[in-house]
Amino acid sequence: MLNLELSSSLLLGFLSLFFLFILNSKSIFTSLFSPNKSSKIPRSYPLIGSFFTFYANRNQLIQWTSDLVTNTPTSTVVLNNLIGGHEVFTANPSNVQHMLKSHFHIYQKGPIARVHVWDLLGDGIFNVDGENWKFQRQVASHEFNTKSLRKFVETVVETELSDRLIPIFSAAAANKTVLDLQDILQRFAFDNICKIAFGHDPAYLQPSLPQEKFAVAFETAVLLSSQRSNVIHPVYWKIKRFLDIESEKQLRISVSEVREFAKELIKEKKQELGEKSSLESVDLLSRFLSSGHSDENFVTDIVISFILAGRDTTSAALTWFFWLIYRYPDVENEILKEINDKSEAASFEEVKDMVYIHASLSESMRLYPPVPVDGKQAMEDDVLPDGTVVKKGTRVIYHPYAMGRSEKLWGSDWAEFRPERWLETRDAEAGKWSFVASDPYTYPVFQAGPRICLGKEMAFLQMKRVVSGVLRRFRVVPAFEEGVEPEFISYLTSKMKGGFPVRIEERAGNF
Numbered sequence: 001m002l003n004l005e006l007s008s009s010l011l012l013g014f015l016s017l018f019f020l021f022i023l024n025s026k027s028i029f030t031s032l033f034s035p036n037k038s039s040k041i042p043r044s045y046p047l048i049g050s051f052f053t054f055y056a057n058r059n060q061l062i063q064w065t066s067d068l069v070t071n072t073p074t075s076t077v078v079l080n081n082l083i084g085g086h087e088v089f090t091a092n093p094s095n096v097q098h099m100l101k102s103h104f105h106i107y108q109k110g111p112i113a114r115v116h117v118w119d120l121l122g123d124g125i126f127n128v129d130g131e132n133w134k135f136q137r138q139v140a141s142h143e144f145n146t147k148s149l150r151k152f153v154e155t156v157v158e159t160e161l162s163d164r165l166i167p168i169f170s171a172a173a174a175n176k177t178v179l180d181l182q183d184i185l186q187r188f189a190f191d192n193i194c195k196i197a198f199g200h201d202p203a204y205l206q207p208s209l210p211q212e213k214f215a216v217a218f219e220t221a222v223l224l225s226s227q228r229s230n231v232i233h234p235v236y237w238k239i240k241r242f243l244d245i246e247s248e249k250q251l252r253i254s255v256s257e258v259r260e261f262a263k264e265l266i267k268e269k270k271q272e273l274g275e276k277s278s279l280e281s282v283d284l285l286s287r288f289l290s291s292g293h294s295d296e297n298f299v300t301d302i303v304i305s306f307i308l309a310g311r312d313t314t315s316a317a318l319t320w321f322f323w324l325i326y327r328y329p330d331v332e333n334e335i336l337k338e339i340n341d342k343s344e345a346a347s348f349e350e351v352k353d354m355v356y357i358h359a360s361l362s363e364s365m366r367l368y369p370p371v372p373v374d375g376k377q378a379m380e381d382d383v384l385p386d387g388t389v390v391k392k393g394t395r396v397i398y399h400p401y402a403m404g405r406s407e408k409l410w411g412s413d414w415a416e417f418r419p420e421r422w423l424e425t426r427d428a429e430a431g432k433w434s435f436v437a438s439d440p441y442t443y444p445v446f447q448a449g450p451r452i453c454l455g456k457e458m459a460f461l462q463m464k465r466v467v468s469g470v471l472r473r474f475r476v477v478p479a480f481e482e483g484v485e486p487e488f489i490s491y492l493t494s495k496m497k498g499g500f501p502v503r504i505e506e507r508a509g510n511f
Contacts, residue, residue, distance in 0.1 A: 041068065041077055049080030051232070058230050062372050062490050065089050066402035074386040075406065082233055087395045089373075091402040093409070094385040097441040099376055099396060101449035109133075110377025112395055116228040117492070119255045120221050123298055124305030136302060137454065139291055143197070143284045144454050150348045153461050156195045158345065160188060161469045164205040169474050171207065173504040178479045180499040181322060183209070185315035185466075190215065192462060193310025197284040198265050198303065199272075217257035222308070224251040226491040262303040263296060312493040313370040314459050318466060319500050320368035321361060322476045323486060324417045331360060331419060332471070339468045346468055354464045355433045359422035361463050362438075366410070367417065369445045372401035372490050400445050409442055475505040 042053035057064040068077045069091040076090040090096065099107040108129040121127040125136040142148075165188055172179050187205040194200045204212055224247050228237045241248040269285050282290075288302055325332045334356055342350045375397035382390045390396060407414050410421070426432040440448035446456045453459070470476065479501040480486065487497040 041072075042079070044080040047084070048082055049085070051082060054079075054081075055232070061230065062401050062488070065373070065397075066091075066399060066405060069399055069402045070406050070408075074388070075402075075408065076384065076386055076388050078388065086391070087397060088384075088388060088390060089397050089399055089402075090384070090386075090388070091399045091406055091409075092384075092386050093403070093439065093441040095388070095396075096398045096403075096444055096448065098385050099398060100441065100444065100447065100451065103382065104450055106379050106382055107376035107396060108379055110379070110395070112377050112393075113229075113375060115234065117225045119251060120225045120258065121305055121308070122301035124301040126305050126309070127301075133451075135291075135293075136288075139287050140284060140306075140454055142287060144458060148196075149458055149461060152192075152196050152458060153348045153351055153465055156192055157462050157465050160191050160195075160205065161466065162345070164188070164191070165466070166469065166473065168205070168207060168209075169470065169504045170506070173474060173506045176503065178501050178503055181476065181502045182315065182319045182496050182500040185318050186311055187215075188466070189315040189462075190307070190311045193307060194265075197306050197310065198269065199283040199285065200265055200268065213257060214261040217254040217261075218307070218311075221251060221254040221258050222312070222493075223491050224248075224254065258304060259300055262300045262307075265303060266296060266299050308492065309453075309455060314462055316370040316494045317361065317365050317368075317459070318463055319496050320488075320494070321364040321463070321467070322502070323478060323496070323500065324364050324367070325360065325471075326476060326478055328417050331417065334419070335360060335467065335471060339472050342468065344472065346465065348461075351461055351465050351468070354468060355423070355435050356419060357464045357467050358435050358460060359419035359433070361460065361467070362422050362435075362443075363417055363419045365445045366404035366443065368488060368494060369400040369404060370493050371445070372488075372494050373397050373399050374444075374447065398444060400443075403442065403444070473507060475507060477503045477505060479503050 042050040044050050045052075054061075065077075068079075069075050069089050075092040076088065076095060079087050079089065081087060109127060110129075114127050117127055123132060125133060125140065128136070165184070168179075168184065171177070184205070187209070190204050191202055194202050202212070202214075204210070204215060227247065228234070231237050237248060240246055241252075244252065265285065266289070269289060273286060273289060284306065285299075285303065288299055293299065325335065338354055338356045342354070346354075375395050378390045378392055378394050378396060380392050384390060384396075403409060405414055422436055422438070423433040424436050426434045440446070440452065446453035446459075478486075486500065489495050489497045
């Protein structure tokens with residue numbers, strides 16, 4: 001069987017003549033393969049485009065492309081890929097609105113993006129266009145009414161918080177244990193999404209913190225699927241998939257385990273539906289199974305997509321939120337004042353009214369969006385509002401991470417974690433605030449236009465309840481080694497590289 005070097009050479013062999021032409025000296029070679037420290041548009045070469053700079057920055061693509069777009073007059077750059085391909089990166093709100101709303105019909109998910117995550121997501125809602133997408137969105141929308149949201153907050157989240165998360169934090173505080181908060185929050189979110197969407201409790205957030213086979217496989221599948229988009233050319237990973245070697249073999253095994261878990265959920269739900277003429281409550285999975293679509297693979301794709309959305313996005317947002325409030329104790333004090341005005345087991349209405357926490361979460365996601373970049377493929381030739389020409393088939397990537405760090409959009413204090421930028425005074429004497437939402441095309445953290453996130457309100461309610469429940473009882477103290485800062489990385493969603501080690505401290509009396 002061919003090894004990695006041989007399979008790579010099948011793809012890159014034709015580049016050798018160009019390398020000989022360009023690499024005239026050792027110093028040039030070194031500079032070509034060093035990460036780009038400047039914000040200048042990278043040099044492009046015949047046929048290979050900006051391959052050298054892409055390769056050098058492959059482990060920091062989010063930060064590198066963010067620097068590029070935030071330092072151009074139009075907040076848009078066009079980068080050349082191998083064999084004449086192009087990618088457009090933009091942090092321009094007018095372009096984002098053009099893509100996500102006014103010219104929605106032109107900018108679709110498209111085959112380029114679909115193929116990278118096909119093995120994992122298949123025809124799930126985040127990986128399809130057209131009628132298939134419309135159907136899934138229509139069925140799913142019934143799960144986000146006020147009645148469902150109330151049930152989610154007051155039963156699902158409250159139970160998971162009081163029966164599992166708080167006891168784990170209490171034990172960690174008593175035993176002075178270091179926890180990986182990123183892992184804890186992923187477990188919490190996974191239990192939550194499975195309960196509300198599928199009527200199933202995986203009990204992943206147990207005191208023993210079990211290493212469930214599914215969760216490990218899911219994490220691996222997400223990582224390897226996302227890494228496909230960072231390789232030199234899709235042919236590279238397609239060869240490895242054909243030969244069933246290395247990362248593609250791992251991906252096949254992991255996806256198989258994930259799909260088996262999803263199919264088991266579907267089997268249990270079908271049995272439940274068959275045994276009862278009507279259910280006391282109807283969850284998302286029941287709705288899809290009752291909609292006339294009985295194809296097991298299709299429903300499996302739906303289940304996996306909603307697990308991804310419910311597990312990874314809110315946990316990513318909360319991970320970075322807890323890091324930021326530790327660094328900004330004044331913000332934490334304001335949050336504590338708001339928590340103190342609410343019941344210990346906050347009601348649905350009280351959670352909705354946590355305005356300062358809502359602003360703090362919005363501000364945290366501005367700096368560390370759960371989905372730092374997202375892209376569409378142009379189905380026909382077009383011109384963006386800033387004048388950028390887009391040819392049919394081109395990927396246009398809008399950049400929430402860069403947009404949140406743009407001085408043009410947020411002012412000279414963009415680097416500051418300042419929830420007050422989302423607030424206006426309602427009652428100065430009482431310290432009451434009103435939340436002022438940003439334009440969704442300036443802040444596309446939840447997408448915008450027809451594909452705006454259905455679960456946006458549910459996500460905020462869940463996060464606000466977690467924040468209030470945790471901070472009422474505990475201080476969350478990062479436990480990195482001295483001089484170590486957390487590193488922002490992205491798979492399909494953002495992560496803190498290596499996890500988020502924390503110590504938990506009980507608060508003494510009333511705060």
